[in-house]
Amino acid sequence: MVAALGAGLTGVAGWDLFQRRHTILRNFPVVGHLRFVLEGIGPELRQYIVTDNNEERPFSRDQRRWVYASSKLGNRYFGFGSDNDLDRTHSNYPIVKHAAFPVSAPDAEPNHPDPKMPLPAAKVLGGARQRARAFRPSSLVNISGMSFGALSGAAITALNKGAAMAGALHTTGEGGVSQYHLNDGKLVWQIGTGYFGCRNDDGSFSLPRLVDRVSATPSIKAVEIKLSQGAKPGLGGMLPAAKVSPEIAEIRGIPSGVDCKSPASHTAFRDVDGLLDLVETIADMTGLPVGIKSAVGQGTFWADLAGRMARTGRVVDFVTIDGGEGGTGAAPLVFSDHVALPFKLAFPRVYRAFAEQNLHHDVVFVGSGKLGVIENALLALAMGCDMINVGRTAMFSVGCIQAQRCHTGRCPTGVATQSRWLEHGLDPELKSVRCANYIATVRFELLTLARACGYVHPALVPLDVIELLNADPQTGRADKLFDYESGWGLPGPADIDAITALMSH
Numbered sequence: 332m333v334a335a336l337g338a339g340l341t342g343v344a345g346w347d348l349f350q351r352r353h354t355i356l357r358n359f360p361v362v363g364h365l366r367f368v369l370e371g372i373g374p375e376l377r378q379y380i381v382t383d384n385n386e387e388r389p390f391s392r393d394q395r396r397w398v399y400a401s402s403k404l405g406n407r408y409f410g411f412g413s414d415n416d417l418d419r420t421h422s423n424y425p426i427v428k429h430a431a432f433p434v435s436a437p438d439a440e441p442n443h444p445d446p447k448m449p450l451p452a453a454k455v456l457g458g459a460r461q462r463a464r465a466f467r468p469s470s471l472v473n474i475s476g477m478s479f480g481a482l483s484g485a486a487i488t489a490l491n492k493g494a495a496m497a498g499a500l501h502t503t504g505e506g507g508v509s510q511y512h513l514n515d516g517k518l519v520w521q522i523g524t525g526y527f528g529c530r531n532d533d534g535s536f537s538l539p540r541l542v543d544r545v546s547a548t549p550s551i552k553a554v555e556i557k558l559s560q561g562a563k564p565g566l567g568g569m570l571p572a573a574k575v576s577p578e579i580a581e582i583r584g585i586p587s588g589v590d591c592k593s594p595a596s597h598t599a600f601r602d603v604d605g606l607l608d609l610v611e612t613i614a615d616m617t618g619l620p621v622g623i624k625s626a627v628g629q630g631t632f633w634a635d636l637a638g639r640m641a642r643t644g645r646v647v648d649f650v651t652i653d654g655g656e657g658g659t660g661a662a663p664l665v666f667s668d669h670v671a672l673p674f675k676l677a678f679p680r681v682y683r684a685f686a687e688q689n690l691h692h693d694v695v696f697v698g699s700g701k702l703g704v705i706e707n708a709l710l711a712l713a714m715g716c717d718m719i720n721v722g723r724t725a726m727f728s729v730g731c732i733q734a735q736r737c738h739t740g741r742c743p744t745g746v747a748t749q750s751r752w753l754e755h756g757l758d759p760e761l762k763s764v765r766c767a768n769y770i771a772t773v774r775f776e777l778l779t780l781a782r783a784c785g786y787v788h789p790a791l792v793p794l795d796v797i798e799l800l801n802a803d804p805q806t807g808r809a810d811k812l813f814d815y816e817s818g819w820g821l822p823g824p825a826d827i828d829a830i831t832a833l834m835s836h
């Protein structure tokens with residue numbers, strides 16, 4: 332019996348090691364099956380023991396289940412009705428008000444998510460300032476910046492190929508452009524305070540190196556200067572020496588085996604004036620749209636930025652706002668939990684600063700911070716975002732199980748690690764398809780929701796279509812809560828006409 336058991340387990344282990352569908356089984360043969368058994372009987376067990384489907388953070392079990400099903404183009408429906416306690420337990424719970432006469436999908440359109448079906452942004456990136464390489468992004472759902480170094484080469488490959496299949500943009504993260512980013516996905520090259528890929532030996536910014544890199548890499552379609560991210564704003568970064576492999580050292584232009592520090596603040600500019608000068612210089616030299624990414628803290632920066640843009644004509648082409656609830660590879664707890672405003676409070680403050688200068692139609696607004704969940708994404712678009720970036724939900728699509736060990740380098744699914752063994756379980760080919768399916772599903776459900784509200788495109792949904800439910804239970808119209816003036820949150824008249832015409836083809 333022992334021999335038979337041993338042979339059986341060896342057979343299972345062999346199968347686990349050679350199959351490619353499940354990273355967990357490749358990395359943890361035999362014992363990995365426990366995860367699937369527990370997941371399978373979880374709903375029954377949970378009824379008697381622990382948490383419900385809406386517990387677990389940062390993403391609830393229902394939210395993760397929805398992403399996993401979407402990325403496999405599986406059954407993403409839920410039966411029996413909502414298990415959220417709408418009467419009592421929620422605050423700021425978005426309720427979308429549908430139209431009595433919704434818009435029907437055209438007959439010829441597939442009635443399922445399809446990565447080949449684009450959902451363009453309602454604004455042209457770099458259009459207002461007429462940058463030489465301005466373009467209309469073909470996907471209003473794109474992949475947020477997560478560096479090679481924080482994520483494995485296999486995960487970056489999967490995300491980049493997935494972005495290519497779905498026609499989405501892939502922001503590199505501040506770690507620079509690696510070979511894993513060069514799999515046909517269009518890139519937004521993110522530049523942080525370490526200037527990786529465009530730095531001099533002393534760590535200062537090098538414009539010639541940036542220009543060379545852009546000329547040598549046609550897939551770079553925009554540049555994003557990172558001021559901060561929601562999970563650790565006002566804090567520099569540190570990649571410990573152990574993680575600075577020769578490969579990472581070469582990509583970043585730093586010595587290998589030595590701690591790699593990103594300072595808290597930029598050295599290429601010290602104030603808003605200097606920032607706008609740098610944006611204009613990069614845009615002039617490359618022709619690319621250039622934007623910034625930031626979390627939202629003290630408000631004076633935004634008023635100053637919008638004011639100077641209005642007065643001088645120097646502009647940022649896009650602004651990516653990251654909510655304080657955003658993710659990171661590693662951060663001190665107090666920064667993740669208590670520094671920077673959450674997205675729902677952060678974005679309206681920034682939008683207002685630009686709207687008060689009448690610049691809200693000229694800037695492309697991008698949002699991130701748990702926006703890979705449809706109701707959050709629609710609220711962000713109604714508040715005035717033109718595109719959304721998805722980070723951790725895109726990680727789910729390539730295999731992340733929210734084990735929250737990203738900071739240890741021992742990610743069990745090979746997503747956030749530099750361990751060759753753990754990474755080998757993640758098959759980039761298979762996972763890239765899942766990433767593309769997930770992006771397509773977010774677009775599909777956003778479009779479906781917009782049509783249910785009576786609009787042909789999600790960017791046209793006004794903020795008064797959403798109410799936020801509170802525990803009392805009382806609701807407040809979102810436009811009133813955020814004190815929006817009439818027309819705020821929508822594209823300008825010319826953009827509305829253009830996107831309406833595009834959607835009717």
Ligand SMILES: Cc1cc2nc3c(=O)[nH]c(=O)nc-3n(C[C@H](O)[C@H](O)[C@H](O)COP(=O)(O)O)c2cc1C
Pocket residue numbers: 475476477478481482503504505506521557559560561624653654656657658659660699700701702703720721722723724737747
């Ligand atoms: C593992 C990991 C690495 C990240 N690295 C970067 C980075 O290099 N640059 C950056 O701007 N944001 C970084 N972020 C933040 C994401 O780009 C995104 O702004 C944030 O997670 C919010 O989006 P989400 O809620 O969809 O994950 C990282 C996030 C994660 C989870």
Ligand code: SF4
Pocket residue numbers: 726730731732733734735736737738741742743744745746747
């Ligand atoms: S599985 Fe865990 S450790 Fe790996 S990326 Fe996801 S949260 Fe991080």
